[in-house]
Amino acid sequence: MNKRSVGVARALRLYVAIVVAYVALIGWWVYFFSTQAARLQVQLDGTGRALDAAQLEVLHEIADGDARMFLFEGSFLFLLLLSSVVLIVRASRREAALGLQQRNFLSAVTHELRSPLAAIKLYVDSLLGGRVSDEKAQRYLRHAKKDVERLETLVEDVLTARRLDEGRLPYHHEPLDLAELLREALPRLSAHYANGFGDLQFVEEGAATVDGDRAGLLQVVDNLISNAVKYGGESGPVELSVRRSGARVHLAVKDCGPGLPPGGVARLTEPFERGGDERVRTRPGVGLGLFIVREIVAAHGGIFRMSSGGQGGTGTTVTVDLPAWEGELP
Amino acid sequence: MSSERILVVEDEAHLAEVICDNLVLEGWKVESVADGELALEKLLSDPPDLVLLDVMLPGIDGFEVCGRLRASGSRVPVLFLTARSGLDDRVRGLELGGDDYLGKPFELVELIHRVRAILRRSAWSATPSPVGDTLTLGEAVVDFRTYDVQIGDRHLELSQKETLILRCLAERPGEVVSRREILDTVWGYDAFPTARTIDNFIVRLRRLLEPDARAPRYIHTVRGTGYRLTP
Numbered sequence: 001m002n003k004r005s006v007g008v009a010r011a012l013r014l015y016v017a018i019v020v021a022y023v024a025l026i027g028w029w030v031y032f033f034s035t036q037a038a039r040l041q042v043q044l045d046g047t048g049r050a051l052d053a054a055q056l057e058v059l060h061e062i063a064d065g066d067a068r069m070f071l072f073e074g075s076f077l078f079l080l081l082l083s084s085v086v087l088i089v090r091a092s093r094r095e096a097a098l099g100l101q102q103r104n105f106l107s108a109v110t111h112e113l114r115s116p117l118a119a120i121k122l123y124v125d126s127l128l129g130g131r132v133s134d135e136k137a138q139r140y141l142r143h144a145k146k147d148v149e150r151l152e153t154l155v156e157d158v159l160t161a162r163r164l165d166e167g168r169l170p171y172h173h174e175p176l177d178l179a180e181l182l183r184e185a186l187p188r189l190s191a192h193y194a195n196g197f198g199d200l201q202f203v204e205e206g207a208a209t210v211d212g213d214r215a216g217l218l219q220v221v222d223n224l225i226s227n228a229v230k231y232g233g234e235s236g237p238v239e240l241s242v243r244r245s246g247a248r249v250h251l252a253v254k255d256c257g258p259g260l261p262p263g264g265v266a267r268l269t270e271p272f273e274r275g276g277d278e279r280v281r282t283r284p285g286v287g288l289g290l291f292i293v294r295e296i297v298a299a300h301g302g303i304f305r306m307s308s309g310g311q312g313g314t315g316t317t318v319t320v321d322l323p324a325w326e327g328e329l330p
Numbered sequence: 331m332s333s334e335r336i337l338v339v340e341d342e343a344h345l346a347e348v349i350c351d352n353l354v355l356e357g358w359k360v361e362s363v364a365d366g367e368l369a370l371e372k373l374l375s376d377p378p379d380l381v382l383l384d385v386m387l388p389g390i391d392g393f394e395v396c397g398r399l400r401a402s403g404s405r406v407p408v409l410f411l412t413a414r415s416g417l418d419d420r421v422r423g424l425e426l427g428g429d430d431y432l433g434k435p436f437e438l439v440e441l442i443h444r445v446r447a448i449l450r451r452s453a454w455s456a457t458p459s460p461v462g463d464t465l466t467l468g469e470a471v472v473d474f475r476t477y478d479v480q481i482g483d484r485h486l487e488l489s490q491k492e493t494l495i496l497r498c499l500a501e502r503p504g505e506v507v508s509r510r511e512i513l514d515t516v517w518g519y520d521a522f523p524t525a526r527t528i529d530n531f532i533v534r535l536r537r538l539l540e541p542d543a544r545a546p547r548y549i550h551t552v553r554g555t556g557y558r559l560t561p
Contacts, residue, residue, distance in 0.1 A: 107414075110413050110414065111386050111413045111414075113413075114434040114435055115342050115345060115434060117434070117435040118345060118413070118435035119344050119345040119348060121435045121436070121437070121438075122345070122348045122349065122352070122435075122438055123348055125437065125439070126348060126351065126352060126438065129352075129355075129438070131355050132351070136351070140348065143344045143347075143348075146344070147344070
């Protein structure tokens with residue numbers, strides 16, 4: 001447990017103690033006012049002067065009225081305190097989730113920064129040592145470039161996620177043919193993932209012009225395809241399709257991987273969430289891709305969905321619905 | 331040409347390749363595997379002379395691999411090579427029986443030196459000691475091969491490090507052996523423990539082997555320098 005959650009737990013304990021004290025106080029009020037009339041009667045009897053029935057009735061009414069008022073105020077106060085406790089519990093849960101997110105981030109970023117750095121350093125040291133063949137040297141340089149690109153992507157993803165989180169990412173809306181965007185991205189992505197990964201297949205069903213931001217949607221396409229290739233590319237081809245249906249354009253990315261982990265979409269689209277134990281890594285990444293996709297799609301007024309055929313290698317399908325461009329095409 | 335075999339356990343294929351290439355250039359025989367379970371299988375079925383072990387691995391992680399390896403009784407030297415290089419992780423790795431820990435990114439020359447140092451120490455501990463396989467200190471008889479100690483009817487077992495410290499001292503009877511020399515011989519190049527660690531091991535050895543640990547008869551402290559063994 002970190003220092004912050006210890007602080008929250010202490011505040012919560014203090015709050016519970018205050019609530020208990022108020023409950024005890026209300027109990028005392030109930031007892032006090034329910035016996036008030038009887039005590040008044042005893043005191044009046046003690047004076048030796050008898051009150052008539054009308055006077056007694058008035059006294060009882062006053063006592064009962066006061067009791068009702070205090071009971072109402074006490075209950076109101078109690079409800080107020082109870083709702084505060086609920087809020088504190090919720091806040092402490094959010095705090096714990098945030099702590100977990102930070103730990104995931106540190107663990108993932110540690111690995112994702114240090115591994116390519118270690119490789120680049122070794123390539124450079126090996127080349128400087130002058131003992132490698134020309135062919136090997138070329139290979140090392142190509143790998144070093146890929147590692148630099150991996151670091152670049154990581155830095156960009158972290159910065160984008162930060163800007164999205166703060167709502168600072170500027171969007172320039174324009175008519176964009178999503179099919180054309182995919183055609184443009186595919187050669188680059190195919191080359192990047194050519195190393196033993198599955199095929200990328202593309203099904204295009206007519207023009208699919210959306211109202212969107214070019215850089216943002218390119219990142220959505222990149223992240224979805226790279227995820228599909230990373231998590232399902234070894235099991236079969238990754239299928240992409242784009243089609244227009246009424247006022248919406250649907251983009252679907254389907255892989256043949258093992259499907260969604262327990263907790264599904266909600267968990268995977270949280271920043272720095274990769275599912276599973278960070279020490280037992282099977283795929284590179286820091287867990288920002290789907291968070292970035294979700295946020296960019298939402299900023300476009302689009303809908304992001306993930307579905308899985310379940311266990312047994314039935315794959316995952318990600319669909320993004322975006323508003324179609326309704327204006328005139330340039 | 332050395333013929334020691336090294337197993338590289340690393341899931342990043344490019345990194346594994348460049349590490350293996352450099353180890354091969356140094357004359358070692360190298361094999362690599364990319365996941366924890368395969369690594370353990372290989373380590374148990376065909377033990378190499380050294381394993382370079384990443385921690386974050388698919389399957390089971392490197393700590394688990396090392397733990398299970400030691401639990402099986404294997405003494406294959408383990409050099410952790412990992413991005414997780416915080417103090418907690420280093421301590422955990424060494425407590426689980428790792429021999430050394432190198433954080434990524436690292437210098438190639440440092441990796442080669444450490445590998446060489448571990449192999450040298452491992453070869454030293456595997457060769458018969460010039461002073462024989464056993465050491466007799468009064469009633470206690472220490473076996474350098476099995477780490478067993480027999481004191482009359484009592485039977486004790488020393489740890490690998492305790493045995494090696496004792497052997498290091500026994501190979502130079504009557505001479506002062508500095509803490510630094512013990513560290514270099516038993517742990518090696520720029521190793522994790524400090525000179526204070528040696529003192530703790532000596533305290534334990536005295537408790538086990540000396541008739542009176544407060545007035546040692548065999549393992550003497552030479553103030554400010556190191557230790558001397560007088561069998």
